[in-house]
Amino acid sequence: MTEGTTYDAIVIGSGMTGGWAAKELTEKGLRTLVLEAGRPIVPEEDYVEHVPAWEVRFRGMGDRRRLREDQPIQSTCYACDEWSSKFFVSDKEHPYTTETGKPFRWIRGRQVGGRSIMWGRQSYRWSDLDFEANLRDGIAIDWPIRYADIAPWYDYVEEFVGISGEALGLPQLPDSRFLPPMELNCAEQHVRSAIAKHFAGERVMTIGRCAILTKDHNGRAACHYCGPCERGCITRSYFSAVNATLPAAQKTGRMTLRPYSVVHSLSFDAKTRKATGVRVIDAKTRAALEFHGKVIFLCASALESVRILFNSATPEFSSGLANSSGELGHNLMDHVKSGGASATIPGMEDRVALGRRPNGIYVPRFRNVKSKQSEFLRGYGFQGEGSRDGWERGISETGFGPDFKRAMSRPGPWRFQFWGYGECLPNHANFVELDPQKVDAWGIPVLKIHCAWSENELALRKDMAIAAAEMLAAAGARDIQPYANEEPPGFAIHEMGTARMGKDAKTSVLNSYNQAHDVKNLFITDGGAMASSSCVNPSLTYMALTARACDYAVGQMKKGEI
Amino acid sequence: MMNRREALQLLATAAALQLAPRKMLAAVREARAVLGDSPALRTLNAHQYATVKEMAEMILPRTETPGAADVGASEFIDLILTEWSDEPERTRFMGGLNEVDGRTRAMCGKDFIECSAEQRAELMRDLGLKMVEETDPAQDWQEADSQSGTENHETFYPMLRRLTLTAYYTSEAGATQALHYEIIPERHDPCVQIQGAKVERQ
Numbered sequence: 001m002t003e004g005t006t007y008d009a010i011v012i013g014s015g016m017t018g019g020w021a022a023k024e025l026t027e028k029g030l031r032t033l034v035l036e037a038g039r040p041i042v043p044e045e046d047y048v049e050h051v052p053a054w055e056v057r058f059r060g061m062g063d064r065r066r067l068r069e070d071q072p073i074q075s076t077c078y079a080c081d082e083w084s085s086k087f088f089v090s091d092k093e094h095p096y097t098t099e100t101g102k103p104f105r106w107i108r109g110r111q112v113g114g115r116s117i118m119w120g121r122q123s124y125r126w127s128d129l130d131f132e133a134n135l136r137d138g139i140a141i142d143w144p145i146r147y148a149d150i151a152p153w154y155d156y157v158e159e160f161v162g163i164s165g166e167a168l169g170l171p172q173l174p175d176s177r178f179l180p181p182m183e184l185n186c187a188e189q190h191v192r193s194a195i196a197k198h199f200a201g202e203r204v205m206t207i208g209r210c211a212i213l214t215k216d217h218n219g220r221a222a223c224h225y226c227g228p229c230e231r232g233c234i235t236r237s238y239f240s241a242v243n244a245t246l247p248a249a250q251k252t253g254r255m256t257l258r259p260y261s262v263v264h265s266l267s268f269d270a271k272t273r274k275a276t277g278v279r280v281i282d283a284k285t286r287a288a289l290e291f292h293g294k295v296i297f298l299c300a301s302a303l304e305s306v307r308i309l310f311n312s313a314t315p316e317f318s319s320g321l322a323n324s325s326g327e328l329g330h331n332l333m334d335h336v337k338s339g340g341a342s343a344t345i346p347g348m349e350d351r352v353a354l355g356r357r358p359n360g361i362y363v364p365r366f367r368n369v370k371s372k373q374s375e376f377l378r379g380y381g382f383q384g385e386g387s388r389d390g391w392e393r394g395i396s397e398t399g400f401g402p403d404f405k406r407a408m409s410r411p412g413p414w415r416f417q418f419w420g421y422g423e424c425l426p427n428h429a430n431f432v433e434l435d436p437q438k439v440d441a442w443g444i445p446v447l448k449i450h451c452a453w454s455e456n457e458l459a460l461r462k463d464m465a466i467a468a469a470e471m472l473a474a475a476g477a478r479d480i481q482p483y484a485n486e487e488p489p490g491f492a493i494h495e496m497g498t499a500r501m502g503k504d505a506k507t508s509v510l511n512s513y514n515q516a517h518d519v520k521n522l523f524i525t526d527g528g529a530m531a532s533s534s535c536v537n538p539s540l541t542y543m544a545l546t547a548r549a550c551d552y553a554v555g556q557m558k559k560g561e562i
Numbered sequence: 563m564m565n566r567r568e569a570l571q572l573l574a575t576a577a578a579l580q581l582a583p584r585k586m587l588a589a590v591r592e593a594r595a596v597l598g599d600s601p602a603l604r605t606l607n608a609h610q611y612a613t614v615k616e617m618a619e620m621i622l623p624r625t626e627t628p629g630a631a632d633v634g635a636s637e638f639i640d641l642i643l644t645e646w647s648d649e650p651e652r653t654r655f656m657g658g659l660n661e662v663d664g665r666t667r668a669m670c671g672k673d674f675i676e677c678s679a680e681q682r683a684e685l686m687r688d689l690g691l692k693m694v695e696e697t698d699p700a701q702d703w704q705e706a707d708s709q710s711g712t713e714n715h716e717t718f719y720p721m722l723r724r725l726t727l728t729a730y731y732t733s734e735a736g737a738t739q740a741l742h743y744e745i746i747p748e749r750h751d752p753c754v755q756i757q758g759a760k761v762e763r764q
Contacts, residue, residue: 351755352754409741
């Protein structure tokens, strides 16, 4: 790998979408450089899913003093624990700022594979209920694509990824090409029946649709139900860039993967109207390097990709490269969560679930689907799970001695929890910009984030608590505890919308193929491209859009258009 | 088998780090076994350690499965107090622990560890009642701080219980013998009948 080489393509980021861009572009014959800011990952050394609690120093309670010092933001995420905190960034080295009174939690991973290593794995197709939403509501701008445009690409990526789930035939949540579904446990079967009985035609519960294999698939092994996917998976049973797309790209012999490559900015040739190079700071040597490519894919995440473009400002694009619309960095969305309910389900105490299924249940969106709600636009879906209480319940009990120990060594009552994920409306006033006062550990200006929930998101969250409690009541649950807690945006870790696609170059950054209106050889295929947020988890859609954009880009290159 | 001097050397130096993780673990375990029942305490003194050890064993005694003392619960508590707790937590814990002897002396004229089993049990019941009175009903165990999250105002006895149960059920003996935990279950059986004392696969 030399600076002098001009690659056919440069992919910035090696995570969920960078891995797909690397795979697609190399398989289509392009010599591709993949730049990753963080370290390499060696599964045999870095994956720790089978290290039991008794082999870690604080038994899973985390190295709290170090976390408080170095990862105070990251460690608010459940997955940033004693095993997996190494997959999350140091907050000290990777600062960002927020507007006073508007906190935002930015959870990040910088390593080969990015956040695809510790992602939540829930995988759902979007529908025309989502793609038509902005047009229908007269909000922001219309999507330039519809479900029919992306459906074949969902098929394509699902065939490679392997999504387990149950087909329901719902218009608002199209079925994927499924591997066999995982199974509902006793409490979940009970709640599912109650919902079918009391909310027939409106609500339905199904097993979560997830990127975890239920049978061997494309050289990767079926799940062995050890539980903590966020610590890695030596059998490659869940999808990640490290487990699936990057090895496929490597196999072509056309990928050059360069870790420790912190991208500072892109260079732009005002005559050819093309991005010509990528300026990199070597994370270890601090050397400034520049790499050249014919086409550039920004796959660094909705916020990082925008930061790179802001740092790439030119006299012509003084507010950020490819930002003639002025929309770059705006319309930041996340999913609103922290609304739902939990309860105990009486009975079935002679039954347990064995094995740790790394997946829960899903209740597809039911608000504003068939009927219209007056209180809010759009809707939410519920994730959740049934499980038996563990020994932790004994902490707040007063018992001690042999009988107490025997009781705590047995499973406690069945508990059921619903937690909602709600759609966030695109809003120009939610935006990011460069903070002129602050740089990161590599001297690169950081982002200042301005983002707050609107009344609509807060109304959705409130409704989550009510609807979840209704379903638990219908299931005969006890001690129902509805909740709608304050939580800043960012924490669903579904940030998107900052370089939205659209039909009109005056109001959007990207066209319908994720290509920058202003810079034809520049594509952004991470969450930045989204014109609305749906209420379902977005990664599957990012993957499908990335594969589609790669196909388009290579076609355009062949035609000499790029 | 290593001798005591070799064991101390192994634990004190970085020699263990050069071994592969599995071998290192085995070597460190062997070193600890050689050194026997004299842990290098860093926060608790010998008397405090004996009190904590006795209370932890009363909560989770040795039965048909190992107990809290067998898995080193009080050593874990010393580690947490030394390397994990913040100053206010440690102060609350040590303060509450030091009150224990005051209470038993008022009750039976002796330190906790010298009291009869029935007197010790009475003290434990008192501490339990006090814990319930102090409990904020809005904050159940699920919300309690385990990593770096919200401020934790637990007093001595609930802290002791949390750390004892954690030490026991996350130990190899507690996890595998009391909970029948398997690292690799291989399958998911969603709704299985429990048979007798043990959970059996169908």
